[in-house]
Amino acid sequence: xxxxxxxxxxxxxxxxxxxxxxxxxxxxxxxxxxxxxxxxxxxxxxxxxxxxxxxxxxxxxxxxxxxxxxxxxxxxxxxxxxxxxxxxxxxxxxxxxxxxxxxxxxxxxxxxxxxxxxxxxxxxxxxxxxxxxxxxxxxxxxxxxxxxxxxxxxxxxxxxxxxxxxxxxxxxxxxxxxxxxxxxxxxxxxxxxxxxxxxxxxxxxxxxxxxxxxxxxxxxxxxxxxxxxxxxxxxxxxxxxxxxxxxxxxxxxxxxxxxxxxxxxxxxxxxxxxxxxxxxxxxxxxxxxxxxxxxxxxxxxxxxxxxxxxxxxxxxxxxxxxxxxxxxxxxxxxxxxxxxxxxxxxxxxxxxxxxxxxxxxxxxxxxxxxxxxxxxxxxxxxxxxxxxxxxxxxxxxxxxxxxxxxxxxxxxxxxxxxxxxxxxxxxxx
Ligand code: ASP
Numbered sequence: 070x071x072x073x074x075x076x077x078x079x080x081x082x083x084x085x086x087x088x089x090x091x092x093x094x095x096x097x098x099x100x101x102x103x104x105x106x107x108x109x110x111x112x113x114x115x116x117x118x119x120x121x122x123x124x125x126x127x128x129x130x131x132x133x134x135x136x137x138x139x140x141x142x143x144x145x146x147x148x149x150x151x152x153x154x155x156x157x158x159x160x161x162x163x164x165x166x167x168x169x170x171x172x173x174x175x176x177x178x179x180x181x182x183x184x185x186x187x188x189x190x191x192x193x194x195x196x197x198x199x200x201x202x203x204x205x206x207x208x209x210x211x212x213x214x215x216x217x218x219x220x221x222x223x224x225x226x227x228x229x230x231x232x233x234x235x236x237x238x239x240x241x242x243x244x245x246x247x248x249x250x251x252x253x254x255x256x257x258x259x260x261x262x263x264x265x266x267x268x269x270x271x272x273x274x275x276x277x278x279x280x281x282x283x284x285x286x287x288x289x290x291x292x293x294x295x296x297x298x299x300x301x302x303x304x305x306x307x308x309x310x311x312x313x314x315x316x317x318x319x320x321x322x323x324x325x326x327x328x329x330x331x332x333x334x335x336x337x338x339x340x341x342x343x344x345x346x347x348x349x350x351x352x353x354x355x356x357x358x359x360x361x362x363x364x365x366x367x368x369x370x371x372x373x374x375x376x377x378x379x380x381x382x383x384x385x386x387x388x389x390x391x392x393x394x395x396x397x398x399x400x401x402x403x404x405x406x407x408x409x410x411x412x413x414x415x416x417x418x419x420x421x422x423x424x425x426x427x428x429x430x431x432x433x434x435x436x437x438x439x440x441x442x443x444x445x446x447x448x449x450x451x452x453x454x455x456x457x458x459x460x461x462x463x464x465x466x467x468x469x470x471x472x473x474x475x476x477x478x479x480x481x482x483x484x485x486x487x488x489x490x491x492x493x494x495x496x497x498x
Contacts, residue, residue, distance in 0.1 A: 074264060075329040081268035082275050082333060089279025096280035099273045106270025107338050109263045113346045115218050117256040119227045120249045121349070121364035126231025127246055129361050135232075138470055142366050145466045146374040149312075150413060153304050153376035153462075154406045157383030160300045166292040166384075167391020174289050175392060175443065182442035190428055190438045199411065220342065220372045220417060228365075260346040264330070267347075271337040282449060290447050293388050297451050300380050301458045308376075309465040317472035319356070327355030328464045336457040339449070341371040341418025348460045352467045357478030362471040370463030375413040377455030377462070378423035382409040382430050389431065389440035401434045408433045423455060424448050 072080075089096055129135055161167075206221045208214035214222035234242045287294050310321030331348040338344060349367050352358040358366075386405050390397050397405070412426035424441065431438050471477040 074267070075326075075333060077268040078271050078330060078333040078337075081270075081272035082337060085272040085275030085337075086279050088272070088276040089281075090284065092276070092280055093283075094280050096276045100277035101273075103270050103272075103274030103277060103337075106263070106266055106274070107340070107343050109266075110260070110334070110338075110346055111340075111343045113256050113259050113263070114220075114342060115215055115223060116252060117260070117346050117349070118220065118364075118368040119215065119223055120253040120256060121360065122224060122227035122368065123231045123234070123249050124246065124253050125361040125364035126228055127234045127242065127249075130235050132232060132235065134474070135228075135365075138362065138365060138474060141470050141473060142369060142466060143373075145312075145469060146370065146462075147410065149308060149376050149462055149466070150374065150379045150410050151406055152308055153300075153380040153458075154383040154409050156304050157297070157300045157380035158387060158402050158405065160296050160303075161384040161387035161391075164292065164296050165391055166290075166296050167388040167393075169292050170290075170392050170443075178289070178443045178446060179439065182445040183439065185445050186439060186442040190441065202411075202414065218342075220368060224368055224372070256346070257350065260350050264347065264350075267330070267334060271333060274337045278449060278453075282446075287447060287450065290444065293384070293444065294447050294451060296388070297381050297384050298454055300384055301377055301454050304376060304380055305458050305461055309461055312465050313468050316469040317477060319468055319472070319477075324356065324465070324468065327351055328461055331460050331464065332457045335460045336453045339420040339452040339456045341375070341456055341459045341463070343419075344456070344460050345371045345418075348464060352464050356464065356468055358467045358471040359474075359476035359478070362474060362476045363467050366467040366470055367463050370466060371418045371460070373414045374463055374466065375416070375418065375423065375455070375459045377458030378416075378426075379409045379413050380458070381423060381451060381455045382412070382427050385427055385444055386430055386434065386436060389443060390434075390436045392443060393437055393440060395436060397434060397436075404434055405430055418456070418459065420452055420456075421448065423452065 126135060206225050208219065208222035208226055211222070211226040213219075214226060234245065310324065313319040313324045314321060328348075328351050331344055331351045334347045335341060335344040341348075345368060348371070349363050352363045352367060353360055383405055386409075387397065387402075408430045409426075412429050413423075416422045416426045424445070428438055428441060431440065468477065
């Protein structure tokens, strides 16, 4: 029997952990296989997002509906992000991981990672203003935006282009739409083809990471890492299932089964952006979200919605403050919620970006920035976990918004034979 795609990826992931532990750093020789996989799916992102938004907006043909979808999406994203940070803050306040850190370990971590922390600290020196961040969404040169893969700018231009098309006579716009539809279809086909090597790519990525970092580093910061992972688990297992059940009537099991391939790719690549083609495919094929909704909600989510990252920033801020013996007031903690939400909007979904924006959050509440060095060692592994949560949040929003617009295909929560209808990685015919 052919194994389902997510089962194959999961096997790749587990074998990768085993290979990394057994072989150690020299397993790094196979990393190029993983890098090739990441580059291949990243290659699809810009044309897919551009073509699918354009086609989506033009076929929606209803600007009021687009505005409504936009408001719901941003509202959902802001609400879930705020809940996520609150969970992170609450757990860190409750368990106090920073007060339990051995002073010897603290000194060692500060010495080992001080250099690496400089990067984040420098970036926080001149934080962009809210106005600048908003202005930056408008590209002065759309080709430049596409070339640099500046996602918010690409989304903005694709929306503007699509809206302009809806004003024109259909006979005139037909060739553009037909062309873009074909581009879109071809990109989707490419996702299916690239996903065939996902199990191998995931194996190589995980083996290289485990080989390089080992699992030992987790031990030095065990309580902190557990707080972050527990927070992420609570958020993922409570907030999203409740949302999809309540607002879309979808069984959480069906939701998680459908989103599993994307979660595994997000976990292995630590990049919501690179995972985007897979997230879109899972939402459309497995969860029944319409293309119009998925094309808009998911690319936006990959850039502006990072629940996992926000939760982690809440926990990390409290952790570092505790290590330095600072007690943040309720007001300061509310400021953390606000800054972390804003910081996650401006940052692209690529590996390690949460660490850079964390510096901004720390600066706002006056926690020593060099404390970043304390948590750098475990950042990569926690980044994997938070990225998986980030794309799950985006997918849950796609389901909720699609349901509210009656754009969620009616599918049985469990298909005959007890199996949920999950995309198995077959290429379309
Ligand atoms: N790697 C995360 C993402 O791509 C962002 C972060 O937390 O660093 O969603």
